[in-house]
Amino acid sequence: MTAATDVLDKLVQRLGETGVLQDPQEMERYVSDWAGDRLGMPLAVVRPDSTTAVAEVVALCGEHGMRLSPQGGHTGLVGGALPEKGGQEIVLSLERMNExxxxxxxxxxxxxxxxxxxxxxxxxxxxxxxxxxxxxxxxxxxxxxxxxxxxxxxxxxxxxxxxxxxxxxxxxxxxxxxxxxxxxxxxxxxxxxxxxxxxxxxxxxxxxxxxxxxxxxxLPDQSRTALLGLPSVEAVIALYGLARRGCSDLLTAFELIPRRCIELAMEATPTLGDPLDSAYPWYVLMEVAATGPVDLGAMLEQLLEDGMERELVLDGALASSEAQAGQLWQFRESMLEGQRLRGEHLRTDIAVPISAIPAFVERASQRVQHVSPECEIIAYGHVGDGNLHFNILPPVDMAEAEKYRHLHELEALLFEVLDEFNGSISAEHGIGRSKQSAYLARLSPAERELVEGIKTLFDPAGVMNAGRLLPPR
Amino acid sequence: MTAATDVLDKLVQRLGETGVLQDPQEMERYVSDWAGDRLGMPLAVVRPDSTTAVAEVVALCGEHGMRLSPQGGHTGLVGGALPEKGGQEIVLSLERMNExxxxxxxxxxxxxxxxxxxxxxxxxxxxxxxxxxxxxxxxxxxxxxxxxxxxxxxxxxxxxxxxxxxxxxxxxxxxxxxxxxxxxxxxxxxxxxxxxxxxxxxxxxxxxxxxxxxxxxxLPDQSRTALLGLPSVEAVIALYGLARRGCSDLLTAFELIPRRCIELAMEATPTLGDPLDSAYPWYVLMEVAATGPVDLGAMLEQLLEDGMERELVLDGALASSEAQAGQLWQFRESMLEGQRLRGEHLRTDIAVPISAIPAFVERASQRVQHVSPECEIIAYGHVGDGNLHFNILPPVDMAEAEKYRHLHELEALLFEVLDEFNGSISAEHGIGRSKQSAYLARLSPAERELVEGIKTLFDPAGVMNAGRLLPPR
Structure with a gap:
């Protein structure tokens, strides 16, 4: 511990008392992430206020072989920003560098x-x-x-x-x-x-x-939002092709939402009424945005008409004001809250080719329901990116320990189906800690060598955010 | 040479006679590039027809420490695809893998x-x-x-x-x-x-x-092209900002062309008449493309009107047919031919921030003209990328050896000015051989270590396209 004390003294000399937090209470807000997960407390939280100061901290920690964990807003979803157990890591927060x-x-x-x-x-x-x-x-x-x-x-x-x-x-x-x-x-x-x-x-x-x-x-000076009701995921994918072409690539969002998510949104925000006259199995929330002389309203109306003619779209609401658009987007936000209210559940962030979304959703749903008929499946996401959040809600009355084990099994099952589709276990959230074993298991020997080689090239001592993405040395 | 003979025999066994060219005449078309440059002949040109065959060739060459140079269409502009001097390199052409x-x-x-x-x-x-x-x-x-x-x-x-x-x-x-x-x-x-x-x-x-x-x-189902005459580079940059906003980011091209290039185009293609009623110091060739219900014609007319009102645009021609658009693009192509007809000249491919284009063009032109008042400067390029081809044509009567030395000096001068603007010596052509020393001279020690480290990680023996990008081992 003398080495650590020595380093901490030097850090305080360099950054001042406010630049080095060591009081557990003060460090509290740096140890958990967006989802409320936590592992351990750091040795200290250092808060340099310039690039030079960051460089000095890194050099000093490096000289003494101290492990460093850089931290931003700790809103990640894979445990990458959580200080490790054992209290030997220094968290380096960038929060004071905000110009x-x-x-x-x-x-x-x-x-x-x-x-x-x-x-x-x-x-x-x-x-x-x-x-x-x-x-x-x-x-x-x-x-x-x-x-x-x-x-x-x-x-x-x-x-x-x-x-x-x-x-x-x-x-x-x-x-x-x-x-x-x-x-x-x-x-x-x-x-x-x-x-x-x-x-x-x-x-x-x-x-x-x-x-x-x-x-x-x-900055777009106009945007239009629509919420459409559709009969099937196949129809959603076909509509996406029409929308890319019919909207001249001015699409800024094209979100797939299942009926269950609309219900969850209404549970979470009771002021939300059913958005369309009837209930539909699938919805698309889409937005187009532009600058300059483009008639986005006419563009969306034309798309809606084409989609209805091809029986892809069953019904739709076009927001005619920003307030109305905001209300449509409220469904997208409230459905997340609705899931959260259901407690512990499996959140995933996967990708498949856009054309494979219907088959993937069908196959993965079958496999999950076969193993666990009592679970609820909620598959929503960014269609244009082939990026789905295929989430699984366990029964509300399942015991917590059982839930954890069960969801872990279902995740493994889901990833197996994903492998059949040559998909990704992490479309956007990254690997961090929570996806590490699934990530490593899917690397070929050559990829593993290259990845480890790059880590060694940049960080031969393995002190930088050790244990995230790759196992610690 | 026995090792080489041994390898060549094994390559012929694996790929057949047509897969391994050794006759200098047959190899001729693999030894020079787009610009007609050449260095040496390879030991052989191998033409595998599958990924497995490529892998076998690479493994075999690796076992014997033979250097390999992968080759595509050899249309590069920095000498990267030229076989090295000394005839000890094997060219691996991918031309038979074309499915x-x-x-x-x-x-x-x-x-x-x-x-x-x-x-x-x-x-x-x-x-x-x-x-x-x-x-x-x-x-x-x-x-x-x-x-x-x-x-x-x-x-x-x-x-x-x-x-x-x-x-x-x-x-x-x-x-x-x-x-x-x-x-x-x-x-x-x-x-x-x-x-x-x-x-x-x-x-x-x-x-x-x-x-x-x-x-x-x-695939865009409509596009519109315009050629505009402008008073200054400053006006071109201001128009670019207007065009990004006025054309809803549907811009596919926004090319800066100086008057001299229009003249060179007319020299190279005498059937081309002056494109606008008068001559203007600068031109912009722009294109917008879209799918779906967008009135691109009205969009360009509005832009032209706004540009004229702000005195950025002095005159302009909007193509009203594909044939007319093709004719406007003909200027862009013929001006390259016009330069080629002037013989040996300095071609560069540099980048600066878009906002710095006017100051860079002014400063670089001053510096070049100070050293070499008899040279002609031709600065054209992709405005939206901050990418200029700042080319220099020496006097036609300058001796060839003198031209080469002189242009080399002017390139160094130009790169010095570029450094003042924190620009890039290669916006898109790459480094290859011809930009290698200028590239290496601008790397910091840390960058050099990382770059060399990556090369060593992937290719410890240094056999893959040796001497391009980095010096040979």
Whole structure:
């Protein structure tokens, strides 16, 4: 423990008392994540306020072989931001690095500290008639650095891509404490290996992102939302093809929602009435957005007409005001709350080819119901990304320990079905801790060697966010 | 030489006589590139026709320490596909692997052999009402594998991104001969480090791409083209901001063209008349494309009107037919021919922030003209990508040896100015051989270590496309 005490003393010397939290009560808000999960307490939470300070902390911890865990808004869903058990890890929070460094609306770029909150970034862009188009439920608390480390996705990936497509430059403190300044504001740059791409999605295991150049888009000045009722998942997929073409790729969202989710939303928010005149087995919540002279209302009406003519769409509501659109989106938000109210359940974040969604939903539902007829299946998600949240709600009266074991089994079963479809066990949430064994089990020997080799290249001592993504050394 | 003879015998045994070319005359068409450059002859050109055969060739060459150079359509512009001097390298051509393996228009994906020609891929997509939106001058001969290895860009990057954004899955033969099958047709997949991104842009130095899953988009069913005359580069940049907003991000091209290029085009293609009533210092060639009910004509007219009102646009021609649009695009193609007719000249492919284009063009022009008042500067390019081809034509009567030395000096000067703007010496062409020293000189020690470390991780013996991107061992 003397080494640790020595390091902590030096950290306090460098960062001051407010920069190094050691009181368990003060550290409390850094130890659990969005879902309320927790593992252990850290040795300390350090809060550097500059890139240089981050570099000094990393170098100092490296000299003493201390393990470091970089932390953003801890809104992740795979346990990646939870301090490890045993209390030997130092959490490095980026929260004090929260300045917008520059905005260049002519270049459609913005340079920010990694600790900036996504919502703040979006607001700052909007002041220049631009948008940073990443859109997540957690955007009021997640940080850009975490979005980068996890290659965050969200609702608008269909049109704008994941974080990987939205970052032009990075500033990174490497695990040896050197600063890698790659803060370029270039839309095109084709020099050598894609080092920067490695950091995107590396989950804090290859270095600490301290700053980034983000790509902006024109802020849409109009958008239209529709909620449609459909007879089958097949109809949803066929409508998606029509919508891509009929809406000139101006689609910003195309969400699949099963009837059960509409019910859960109404349970969670009793003021919500049934959105359409009748109940339908499947719904699509879609949005188109544009700048300039495009008649989005006519575009959606035409699509609705075409969809009805082909018997893909049975009924639909087109929001005629922002308030109405907000109400339609309320179903998407309240259905999450409705699931949460049902207590412990299996949340997944999987991907299959778009064309395979109907067959996958059918096959996976059959397999799950065969093993566990009393469970409820809720499959919703981002159709255009082939990304489903195929969630399973256990019976409310099942004992907690039994629930945990049972859901774990069902997850394994679901992943087996996913393998038959050449799908992904993590479409956007990442690996962290909770998907690690399923991830490793699916790597070929060659992939495992390359992945381990990259970790060793960047972080030979294995001190950076150890145990996330890959097993600890 | 016995080792080489032994390997060649085994290659012939495996691939047959037609699979292993050793006759200098037969090898002739594999030794030079698009620009007509050449260095040396290879030991042999091998032409495997399957992924397994590629893997066997790579393993066999690896066992004997033979250097291998993968080759696509050899249309690169940085000397990456040229066999090295000394005749000890084996060229591995992918040309016999040219099957479209599968098209899934519902998933908007296509699985292809690496040797497929880009134009063939685009045609196959069009048969399913889809487009593979990479668009290059060389698309009639470049191959998908080469597009991947060089992370190709082109005309439509503004809307659809570079190759990096258009590839969902890869099949790769690693330098030790193992096949890495990552042929997933998933639009979202967030599992672990971005290994696949490393291969994109690796210029054949980390492995041989044998197959790929490509992302398709709906084939636009309408497009409109306009050629506009503008007073200054500043006006071009301001118009670009207006166009992004006024055209609802349906822009597929926004090309900057100086007056001199219009003249060069008319010199090369005498049937082309002056495109507008008067001559203007700068032109913009722009295109918008859409599917579905959008009035693109009205959209462009509105933009033209707004641009004129703000005195950004002085005059403009809107093509009212496909033939007229083709004629406007003819200027873009003929101006390249016009440059070629001027003989040896400096071609560059650089990037700066879009907002810095006017200041960069001014500063770089001043510096070049100060050193070399007799040279002609031609700066054109993809405005939305901040990507300029800032080319320099020496006086026609300058001696060849003098030209070469002089242009080399001017390139170094230009790159110095670029450094002041935090720009890129290679926006899309890559590094290959011709940009290697300028690339290496700009790497920080940490970057150099990481880049070399990645090369060593994938290719410890340094046999794969040795000497390109990085110096040979």
């Amino acid at each position: 917008i460094r520059a905005i260049d609306p002519v270049n459609f770029t913005m340079t920010v500290d990694a600790g900036c909150i996504l919502e703040t970034v979006k607001q700052a862009a909007a002041e220049h008639d631009c948008d940073f188009p990443l859109s997540l439920g957690a955007q009021g608390s997640c940080q850009i650095g975490g979005n980068i480390a996890t290659n965050a996705g969200g609702l608008n990936v269909l049109r704008y891509g994941m974080m990987r497509q939205l970052v032009l430059g990075l500033e990174v403190v490497l695990p040896d404490g050197r600063i890698w300044n790659n803060l370029k504001s270039l839309h095109k740059d084709n020099r050598g290996y894609a080092l920067q791409q490695l950091l995107l999605g590396s989950e804090g295991t290859l270095g600490i992102v301290t700053g980034a150049v983000l790509k902006l888009v024109p | 479209i393996r599968a098209i899934d228009p519902v998933n908007f994906t296509m699985t292809v052999d690496a040797g497929c020609i880009l134009e063939t891929v685009k045609q196959a997509a069009a048969e399913h009402d889809c487009d593979f939106p990479l668009s290059l001058g060389a698309q009639g001969s470049c191959q998908i594998g080469g597009n991947i290895a060089t992370n190709a860009g082109g005309l439509n990057v503004l809307r659809y991104g570079m190759m990096r954004q258009l590839v969902l899955g890869l099949e790769v033969v690693l330098p030790d001969g193992r096949i890495w099958n990552n042929l997933k047709s998933l639009h979202k997949d967030n599992r672990g480090y971005a290994l696949q991104q490393l291969l994109l842009g690796s210029e054949g130095t980390l492995g041989i791409v044998t197959g790929a899953v490509l992302k398709l988009v709906p």
